[in-house]
Amino acid sequence: xxxxxxxxxxxxxxxxxxxxxxxxxxxxxxxxxxxxxxxxxxxxxxxxxxxxxxxxxxxxxxxxxxxxxxxxxxxxxxxxxxxxxxxxxxxxxxxxxxxxxxxxxxxxxxxxxxxxxxxxxxxxxxxxxxxxxxxxxxxxxxxxxxxxxxxxxxxxxxxxxxxxxxxxxxxxxxxxxxxxxxxxxxxxxxxxxxxxxxxxxxxxxxxxxxxxxxxxxxxxxxxxxxxxxxxxxxxxxxxxxxxxxxxxxxxxxxxxxxxxxxxxxxxxxxxxxxxxxxxxxxxxxxxxxxxxxxxxxxxxxxxxxxxxxxxxxxxxxxxxxxxxxxxxxxxxxxxxxxxxxxxxxxxxxxxxxxxx
Amino acid sequence: xxxxxxxxxxxxxxxxxxxxxxxxxxxxxxxxxxxxxxxxxxxxxxxxxxxxxxxxxxxxxxxxxxxxxxxxxxxxxxxxxxxxxxxxxxxxxxxxxxxxxxxxxxxxxxxxxxxxxxxxxxxxxxxxxxxxxxxxxxxxxxxxxxxxxxxxxxxxxxxxxxxxxxxxxxxxxxxxxxxxxx
Numbered sequence: 001x002x003x004x005x006x007x008x009x010x011x012x013x014x015x016x017x018x019x020x021x022x023x024x025x026x027x028x029x030x031x032x033x034x035x036x037x038x039x040x041x042x043x044x045x046x047x048x049x050x051x052x053x054x055x056x057x058x059x060x061x062x063x064x065x066x067x068x069x070x071x072x073x074x075x076x077x078x079x080x081x082x083x084x085x086x087x088x089x090x091x092x093x094x095x096x097x098x099x100x101x102x103x104x105x106x107x108x109x110x111x112x113x114x115x116x117x118x119x120x121x122x123x124x125x126x127x128x129x130x131x132x133x134x135x136x137x138x139x140x141x142x143x144x145x146x147x148x149x150x151x152x153x154x155x156x157x158x159x160x161x162x163x164x165x166x167x168x169x170x171x172x173x174x175x176x177x178x179x180x181x182x183x184x185x186x187x188x189x190x191x192x193x194x195x196x197x198x199x200x201x202x203x204x205x206x207x208x209x210x211x212x213x214x215x216x217x218x219x220x221x222x223x224x225x226x227x228x229x230x231x232x233x234x235x236x237x238x239x240x241x242x243x244x245x246x247x248x249x250x251x252x253x254x255x256x257x258x259x260x261x262x263x264x265x266x267x268x269x270x271x272x273x274x275x276x277x278x279x280x281x282x283x284x285x286x287x288x289x290x291x292x293x294x295x296x297x298x299x300x301x302x303x304x305x306x307x308x309x310x311x312x313x314x315x316x317x318x319x320x321x322x323x324x325x326x327x328x329x330x331x332x333x334x335x336x337x338x339x340x341x342x343x344x345x346x347x348x349x350x351x352x353x354x355x356x
Numbered sequence: 357x358x359x360x361x362x363x364x365x366x367x368x369x370x371x372x373x374x375x376x377x378x379x380x381x382x383x384x385x386x387x388x389x390x391x392x393x394x395x396x397x398x399x400x401x402x403x404x405x406x407x408x409x410x411x412x413x414x415x416x417x418x419x420x421x422x423x424x425x426x427x428x429x430x431x432x433x434x435x436x437x438x439x440x441x442x443x444x445x446x447x448x449x450x451x452x453x454x455x456x457x458x459x460x461x462x463x464x465x466x467x468x469x470x471x472x473x474x475x476x477x478x479x480x481x482x483x484x485x486x487x488x489x490x491x492x493x494x495x496x497x498x499x500x501x502x503x504x505x506x507x508x509x510x511x512x513x514x515x516x517x518x519x520x521x522x523x524x525x526x527x528x529x530x531x532x533x534x535x536x537x538x
Contacts (some may be wrong), residue, residue, distance in 0.1 A: 012514075053391070062378075070408065286500040
């Protein structure tokens, strides 16, 4: 048993996750390997210290502190309910085309308390790429539901901003003054890993946090790209309307400097706009040693010299998405097959890949 | 453990039940926020925001999930969002974290890490590693419960936890040697 393999056993032992036979293997190795024995002691000490961290308590009752806000929320809900019913007809719903043979995905963007902030929200839907070249722009100035569905050959960029001075009681809990959210969707729902660093979330409160990107975020990103499309480019919506811009610094008004983390955009089923996607992508690893893109159903990894250093197995027509660098040489991604979603990895140190 | 009946009452609009529910979870919520954010004031803010969110979203909770993981999902979401906006993480050379067997026994100094060192080390972890550590050791969550809370695959949870512990022990070794710190 190699020391490297023993490390996992040691780690699992800390969580009491070893089977008896595995425990015996570990014990046998530790009896003969002083270095691993020392490491085991270190990890056990660490675990002991972590378990002994003070179980802190809030210095004052948090519930008591928020009671006034809860009452405000209750009042806002009541008034919101009344006004919402009156504004139902004005809720924005953009239907751009109907492709019956496609799944209709829906992005619901609900802004509670937005009655007061209605005038402050700007939803811009930049749409192009219909085969006839028409471009539709939907502007939503209501605070109700913003829904894009049944889109065809289109990507929508919806930039919703609210005033930095928004201060109504009703928006206290749901809208945040520095909200600037970028949403891009194309006949699919924005996945729950979608993160807008500056958003405090108006819709995904109970969604997984989606912390998929490792540290050092500047160079990271999470992309979901159809394996079938052979897309290896950075989507962008340019002035020509033919491209979809993901460059936050250029396309989003708001605290661009805060966009220092990855955001997750699903580009599955964007094959209809393949022709509009230009510029090279490559999801860079945290340290920038590698970058990866999808080509003909395979993941292609480039090294720092832009040389192909690894090409994965081909996943054919299956959708490949959720690319994520766990560290600088370890990549995980998801593949949607008939059997459902599978998580795969590529370990560039070991030059290996497989299903997790 | 929060009683299911209390949750149901809260979901049905019983405000007293809702308040009682919030009181029962506030310490757990604060504790996670405190260790993810690293200071009391931010933890207070985040925990209050999380409680408000629980209050406004309780109707969306489904009993097929564990209430405690649902709550922790909310608070970690908020904390990581705050964390990402406010605190850059320290990039740690992953290669340095790889275990190597070249340490001589003589180099090892058995010493007790002081709590402050561990807190500092935790603060140097990336946000997701820290969240996994906090859920594992401050909430006593299992792999599966961490997976549910963070919406991560089980193997990813293990990977993060193992790497986080490796990084922590390396950081603490460095503290002992006086190499990192402050």
